[in-house]
Structures are given as C-alpha cells and as structure tokens.
Amino acid sequence: MAASSKTIMNILQPAKRRKLSSSSPSPTDPFNLLNKSPSAKSTSSDLTPDQITRIELNKLRAKSKRNLKLCSQLVSNSKGNTHLHPNRFQLYFPLFFYVVICLFHLNSGSSGHVKLEELLVEDTWREVLPGELEKPYFKNLCKFVESEISNGSVAIYPPQHLIFNALNSTPFNNLKAVIIGQDPYHGPGQAMGLSFSVPQGIKAPSSLVNIFKELKQDLGCSIPSHGNLENWAIQGVLLLNTVLTGKPGMNRVIGGRTMNRDKFSMLACEFDEASVSENVKHEKFRFFCFCSVRNHQANSHSKKGWEHFTDAVIKTISQKKEGVVFLLWGNSAQEKSNLCAEFRGFFQEFSSLNIQSLIKRLFPRLIDQTKHHILKAAHPSGLSANRGFFGCRHFSRTNQLLVQMGISPIEWQL
Numbered sequence: 001m002a003a004s005s006k007t008i009m010n011i012l013q014p015a016k017r018r019k020l021s022s023s024s025p026s027p028t029d030p031f032n033l034l035n036k037s038p039s040a041k042s043t044s045s046d047l048t049p050d051q052i053t054r055i056e057l058n059k060l061r062a063k064s065k066r067n068l069k070l071c072s073q074l075v076s077n078s079k080g081n082t083h084l085h086p087n088r089f090q091l092y093f094p095l096f097f098y099v100v101i102c103l104f105h106l107n108s109g110s111s112g113h114v115k116l117e118e119l120l121v122e123d124t125w126r127e128v129l130p131g132e133l134e135k136p137y138f139k140n141l142c143k144f145v146e147s148e149i150s151n152g153s154v155a156i157y158p159p160q161h162l163i164f165n166a167l168n169s170t171p172f173n174n175l176k177a178v179i180i181g182q183d184p185y186h187g188p189g190q191a192m193g194l195s196f197s198v199p200q201g202i203k204a205p206s207s208l209v210n211i212f213k214e215l216k217q218d219l220g221c222s223i224p225s226h227g228n229l230e231n232w233a234i235q236g237v238l239l240l241n242t243v244l245t246g247k248p249g250m251n252r253v254i255g256g257r258t259m260n261r262d263k264f265s266m267l268a269c270e271f272d273e274a275s276v277s278e279n280v281k282h283e284k285f286r287f288f289c290f291c292s293v294r295n296h297q298a299n300s301h302s303k304k305g306w307e308h309f310t311d312a313v314i315k316t317i318s319q320k321k322e323g324v325v326f327l328l329w330g331n332s333a334q335e336k337s338n339l340c341a342e343f344r345g346f347f348q349e350f351s352s353l354n355i356q357s358l359i360k361r362l363f364p365r366l367i368d369q370t371k372h373h374i375l376k377a378a379h380p381s382g383l384s385a386n387r388g389f390f391g392c393r394h395f396s397r398t399n400q401l402l403v404q405m406g407i408s409p410i411e412w413q414l
Contacts, residue, residue, distance in 0.1 A: 012117075022315075024182050033351070057234060060171070067121050067168040068161065068162075068168065071121060074119065114160065115146070116141070116142040116145050117138070117142060120167060122171055125171070126221060127172075128316050129173050129313070137305045137308050137309075138305060140304075140305060141305030144305070145304075146162075157245065157246050158192055163244055163245060166238055169239075176235070176237065176324065177398055178238045179195055179232075179238070179239050179244065180241075180327075181196055181333070183302065184246045185205065187196065188248070189201075192228075194229055195239040195240055197228060197363075200227075201217055204226075204227035207380045210382070210385040213385075213391055214385075214392065215395055218395050219412060220414045222413070232414075238317075240313065240314075241310070244301075244309075244310070310336075315366055318372060319368070322371045323373070323407070326374045326375065327376050327394050329378065329389060330381075331376060336367065337366065337367045337374055345347045399412075
C-alpha cells in the first residue's frame with residue numbers, strides 16, 4: 001500500500017525542471033543562431049576564408065550603397081526643399097501662389113544644387129586629403145561645376161550624386177588597384193562616376209567590350225550581359241577618371257559624314273597612343289586638316305581643376321600606401337605616372353632639349369615606383385586595342401602581384 005501511494009504521489013508531483021547544461025550550446029543550433037546578438041563575432045574556426053571574404057565584401061557593398069543613398073538624399077534635399085503641394089486655395093488664386101513660391105525661393109536661398117565638396121562622403125578619403133577641398137583651385141572648381149549645374153541648359157554628366165562615386169565606392173583603407181580613365185562618358189545614361197563603367201541596361205561602349213574580351217582571353221571570364229563595374233570598385237579597384245564631370249557629346253560632321261561622340265573619340269584616340277608611329281599620326285593628322293568638326297564638347301570640363309584634384313588623389317595613394325597596382329592604359333593615363341600637373345606643362349616645354357633628365361630629378365614623380373606596381377598598355381578603344389592592349393594580361397598580373405604581397409586577389413568575373 002505504501003509503495004502504491006508513493007507511486008501515486010510521484011505522479012501527482014510537478015515535474016522537476018531540467019538543469020541547463022553548463023557546456024556552451026552548439027553553434028549550429030538554429031535556436032542558438034536566432035538568439036545570437038548581431039554584435040556577436042564568430043571565431044575564425046567557425047568560418048572558412050571564403051565566408052570571411054564574402055562577409056567583408058557584403059559590408060563594403062552595404063557601405064557603398066549607404067554612401068550612394070546619402071549623396072542622393074543631399075541632392076534631393078537641395079532640389080526639393082522649396083516644393084509646395086497645391087491645394088484648393090492655390091488653385092483658385094494661382095497668381096498669389098506664384099508670388100508665394102518666388103518669395104519662398106528667395107528666402108530659402110536654395111540654388112537647386114548641393115555644394116560639390118559635400119558629395120565626397122567617404123570618411124577615409126576626407127581624412128587622407130586634409131585641406132585639399134579648401135585649396136583655392138578646388139574652390140574655383142566648385143564654383144565652375146555648380147554654375148554649370150545651375151545653368152541647366154545642358155545636362156552635366158555624371159548626375160550630381162555620382163560625381164565622387166569612385167571615391168565613395170572604394171574606401172582608401174581597402175584600396176588594392178587603380179584603373180585611370182579620362183573623362184566621363186557623354187552618352188545619355190552612360191556616366192556613373194566609375195571609369196569605363198556604365199549602368200546596367202546601357203549598352204557597353206567599345207572600350208569596355210574590349211576590356212571584357214581581354215578578361216576572357218586572360219582569365220577565361222565569361223563576357224557579362226552588362227557593363228556595371230561596381231563589383232570591382234567594392235573589392236578595392238579605384239575606377240578613377242582624370243576629369244570627373246563633363247557635358248554631353250554632340251554629333252560631329254566630318255567630311256560631310258555625321259559621327260557620334262563614341263566613333264569620333266575612337267578615331268581621335270589614335271593620336272594619344274604611344275604605339276602609333278609618327279608616320280601614321282602624320283597621315284591621320286593630314287586627314288583631320290581637311291575635315292570640318294563642329295560642336296565638339298569632349299573634355300569640356302578639362303583644365304578647370306579636376307586634373308589637380310585627381311593628381312592629389314594619386315599622390316596621396318603613392319605616399320600613404322604601399323603595394324598598390326596601377327593599371328595605366330593609353331598616354332593620358334600613363335602621364336599620371338610621371339610628373340604632377342603643376343610641372344607637367346613646364347616639362348613639355350623642354351621636351352626637345354637635353355635637360356629632361358635634370359627636370360625629372362628635380363621634380364618628383366606622381367607615383368613612387370619603388371613602392372607600387374605600374375602596368376602599362378595601350379588604350380582599350382576600338383582602334384588602339386590591337387596595338388598593345390589585347391594580350392597585356394593585366395588582370396592576371398594584378399592578381400599575381402596581390403597574392404605575392406599577401407593580399408586577396410580581385411574577382412574580375414562580373
């Protein structure tokens with residue numbers, strides 16, 4: 001009887017709570033994964049190197065998008081802070097409403113554009129370029145670009161929020177390589193603030209098509225369906241144009257034949273290539289002398305101060321970093337490996353004299369070749385790619401140099 005009552009009492013008693021195990025929960029437990037705080041850091045033993053690289057890339061991609069969103073908001077606020085929604089009173093008294101809008105514009109002081117220096121939002125670049133945005137040449141550059149934007153008669157490329165897209169997409173502390181372009185694309189919707197890159201949905205220009213062809217020949221990469229190079233920028237490839245803004249291109253009439261800006265640039269690009277012989281240049285120059293060229297607006301924002309700024313960017317990279325790979329395609333980009341803009345014109349005046357070597361010793365190079373790697377080739381344009389760009393293998397050589405320095409290589413496949 002006692003045994004049976006004990007059994008009944010045991011059944012009626014509440015169940016004892018199970019003690020929690022002192023051992024740490026399994027990292028693969030789904031409940032544990034859900035309860036982990038976002039700030040919890042995984043140990044290196046939990047993640048593979050590929051997973052760590054992917055996480056870091058996602059962080060950089062998020063930072064790039066955040067910078068882009070911030071620039072878009074700055075531009076939007078500068079344009080939209082004077083917007084008034086119509087109501088019934090405004091519909092009945094349109095003249096009065098028009099006067100109110102004019103007074104509101106005057107009182108707000110809105111110019112319809114954001115200050116140029118405010119669009120460089122990446123902190124790492126602002127930290128390594130102290131005082132550069134306060135120099136007189138940059139102030140004059142800001143006034144010029146802002147006046148061009150305020151004019152509004154002709155669109156300025158790229159859009160305002162993408163002017164510093166190269167620097168805002170590639171933080172200084174993540175920099176691995178630099179690809180230098182010239183001025184932004186001039187076609188509608190092409191320019192996006194990254195050299196050689198166009199947004200998705202825009203046809204890739206001939207230079208970019210040739211870049212993809214060389215990638216396929218060099219590394220076996222498949223040719224992508226778009227020309228957006230943002231993934232390179234996020235990985236640490238600075239896609240920097242020498243001039244960051246420009247006007248849209250016009251059609252040219254050459255010898256009675258209309259050519260758009262892309263075809264004209266491909267033809268004119270031959271004059272900039274070191275691989276073209278002097279005889280070929282002379283023959284082409286004679287051809288141009290008999291041609292009529294109208295409405296040529298390429299490099300419309302050159303010699304306004306952008307060259308000094310991009311020289312300062314490259315000089316800062318050279319001085320404050322080591323082991324950066326510079327990919328210089330064409331004479332315009334290769335000039336950046338020589339003298340800075342302040343002395344380049346002075347040097348060219350003595351190009352035919354024997355004191356070139358003395359001038360080179362007196363004036364420092366923009367890129368310190370003892371600290372960095374420089375890869376040179378012809379420009380990838382349609383008429384010069386066969387003269388030294390195809391077969392340069394710059395993409396595989398860049399990754400080889402990075403691996404030798406213990407730096408993760410670039411995933412060039414888009």
